[in-house]
Amino acid sequence: MILELFLSACVLLGGFFAFIAGLGVLRLPDVLIRMHASTKAGTLASGLVMLAVAVVFSDPPTIALAVLIVVFLLLTAPVGAHMIGRAAFRSGVKLWDSTVVDPTASTKLGAHRNDD
Amino acid sequence: MSLFLLNLLLAVAWAALTGSFTLAGLAIGFLIGFGALALVSPLFEDRGGGYFLRVYRWVKLLLLFLWELVVSSVSVAWDVLTPRHRARPGIIAVPLKAEGEAEVLLVTNLISLTPGTLSLDVTEDCRTLYVHAMFADDPAAIRKQIETGMERWVREALA
Numbered sequence: 001m002i003l004e005l006f007l008s009a010c011v012l013l014g015g016f017f018a019f020i021a022g023l024g025v026l027r028l029p030d031v032l033i034r035m036h037a038s039t040k041a042g043t044l045a046s047g048l049v050m051l052a053v054a055v056v057f058s059d060p061p062t063i064a065l066a067v068l069i070v071v072f073l074l075l076t077a078p079v080g081a082h083m084i085g086r087a088a089f090r091s092g093v094k095l096w097d098s099t100v101v102d103p104t105a106s107t108k109l110g111a112h113r114n115d116d
Numbered sequence: 117m118s119l120f121l122l123n124l125l126l127a128v129a130w131a132a133l134t135g136s137f138t139l140a141g142l143a144i145g146f147l148i149g150f151g152a153l154a155l156v157s158p159l160f161e162d163r164g165g166g167y168f169l170r171v172y173r174w175v176k177l178l179l180l181f182l183w184e185l186v187v188s189s190v191s192v193a194w195d196v197l198t199p200r201h202r203a204r205p206g207i208i209a210v211p212l213k214a215e216g217e218a219e220v221l222l223v224t225n226l227i228s229l230t231p232g233t234l235s236l237d238v239t240e241d242c243r244t245l246y247v248h249a250m251f252a253d254d255p256a257a258i259r260k261q262i263e264t265g266m267e268r269w270v271r272e273a274l275a
Contacts, residue, residue, distance in 0.1 A: 029201055
């Protein structure tokens with residue numbers, strides 16, 4: 001009973017955070033802020049769903065797969081966000097108005113920006 | 117490292133003796149084996165050569181990281197759902213103390229998943245990390261938070 005409630009909560013929260021990640025990509029103001037939503041909330045969402053899946057099925061192949069999925073998400077989500085954010089910054093995508101950029105960033109990262 | 121092998125052996129022994137060769141059985145065996153080894157640690161050369169400390173630090177890193185992931189997701193959710201964007205974003209240079217590619221990779225990956233920061237790029241020499249922060253009013257505070265938080269935990273775990 002308690003386990004079922006806990007698992008339902010995991011799946012529902014996972015769905016909720018996945019929704020937040022999608023909505024965040026839609027309505028946050030610029031690329032880099034959107035990456036915050038998609039990496040953090042997206043990873044947590046998949047983690048919660050995989051936790052519930054592993055406990056419900058609880059046979060070794062499923063658990064192993066669930067663990068692998070979470071591990072690879074933890075490895076790839078930040079790397080993906082890093083590559084997208086880096087490409088956006090270097091190619092000079094316009095950032096949100098109030099963004100404060102460290103003055104050394106453009107030269108150190110070899111960016112081709114012309115906003116400041 | 118031989119203590120780790122001993123611990124694995126104890127886990128297998130436990131699973132075999134209880135007749136439950138499952139993932140759960142092995143996990144329980146590993147935990148009980150770890151407890152037993154910790155109990156008799158004074159018998160080993162220099163108290164186990166840091167094996168227990170290292171496991172403790174990895175577990176600490178994992179738990180703190182999971183906690184930070186939850187906190188950051190909730191704060192992102194709040195920012196997405198409320199109509200006004202409170203963010204005052206900025207790009208901040210953070211000097212890195214982490215050495216070696218493994219440490220830098222782990223630090224940057226974990227920073228991306230913790231509240232308010234997203235790793236953007238590392239300079240060629242791996243000495244400076246540029247992060248995008250949601251609340252960049254006080255860059256010094258963010259630098260300090262990374263240095264005394266995630267970076268220190270990673271360096272302790274990998275040391």
